[in-house]
Amino acid sequence: QKEVEQDPGPLSVPEGAIVSLNCTYSNSAFQYFMWYRQYSRKGPELLMYTYSSGNKEDGRFTAQVDKSSKYISLFIRDSQPSDSATYLCAMSAKGGVSSASKIIFGSGTRLSIRP
Amino acid sequence: EAGVTQFPSHSVIEKGQTVTLRCDPISGHDNLYWYRRVMGKEIKFLLHFVKESKQDESGMPNNRFLAERTGGTYSTLKVQPAELEDSGVYFCASSQGRGQGINNEQFFGPGTRLTVL
Numbered sequence: 001q002k003e004v005e006q007d008p009g010p011l012s013v014p015e016g017a018i019v020s021l022n023c024t025y026s027n028s029a030f031q032y033f034m035w036y037r038q039y040s041r042k043g044p045e046l047l048m049y050t051y052s053s054g055n056k057e058d059g060r061f062t063a064q065v066d067k068s069s070k071y072i073s074l075f076i077r078d079s080q081p082s083d084s085a086t087y088l089c090a091m092s093a094k095g096g097v098s099s100a101s102k103i104i105f106g107s108g109t110r111l112s113i114r115p
Numbered sequence: 116e117a118g119v120t121q122f123p124s125h126s127v128i129e130k131g132q133t134v135t136l137r138c139d140p141i142s143g144h145d146n147l148y149w150y151r152r153v154m155g156k157e158i159k160f161l162l163h164f165v166k167e168s169k170q171d172e173s174g175m176p177n178n179r180f181l182a183e184r185t186g187g188t189y190s191t192l193k194v195q196p197a198e199l200e201d202s203g204v205y206f207c208a209s210s211q212g213r214g215q216g217i218n219n220e221q222f223f224g225p226g227t228r229l230t231v232l
Contacts, residue, residue: 002157004157036223041225042225042226043119043206043208044158044206046220046221049220088158101210101221102148102163102173102174103148103150103160103221104160105150105159108157108158
């Protein structure tokens with residue numbers, strides 16, 4: 001069983017729609033939860049970062065973490081064609097300066113926003 | 116400020132040959148990570164340097180892979196001899212290494228696409 005499960009999609013929605021992306025995980029030691037966006041032929045770019053449970057909002061993006069259900073979500077409001085990319089959920093058990101902080105990634109969801 | 120750079124961007128080699136990938140982290144970043152994504156799979160951690168020391172190499176697949184970080188600056192990842200299953204995209208990331216949580220954000224390079232024929 002993978003530590004992090006993510007639906008690979010592809011997911012195609014019309015411009016302006018609300019997008020919901022989700023991941024589940026099995027390792028209860030994860031404390032740091034991230035969403036990365038990756039454009040074709042580029043490296044992953046950090047989009048949202050959450051520590052422990054709760055919600056975090058940044059513009060059109062909202063990240064939710066439910067540690068009791070081991071479930072994380074990313075919502076994109078008023079989606080734009082420029083949001084078309086692969087979205088990777090990611091998590092780590094440690095994030096402190098003196099700790100190894102390898103990131104465990106989901107497989108990524110390919111998202112396409114139709115104009 | 117320059118981001119993480121990787122060289123080459125693409126390498127095509129034959130099975131049994133040797134390939135060396137290079138990563139230049141963001142200046143001043145103590146932490147350097149190698150990850151790779153093989154076809155159809157998720158990005159997986161390979162190893163983590165703190166300055167010139169290997170902090171965690173639990174993700175290295177076997178002894179055909181050798182990573183070094185000279186003087187705590189750039190890093191190389193050598194695959195010798197390369198096998199077909201080594202094909203994929205190899206990413207390097209770096210983080211500052213000071214402070215907690217998001218201050219340890221990992222910045223990723225564009226990756227090196229390795230094809231082993």
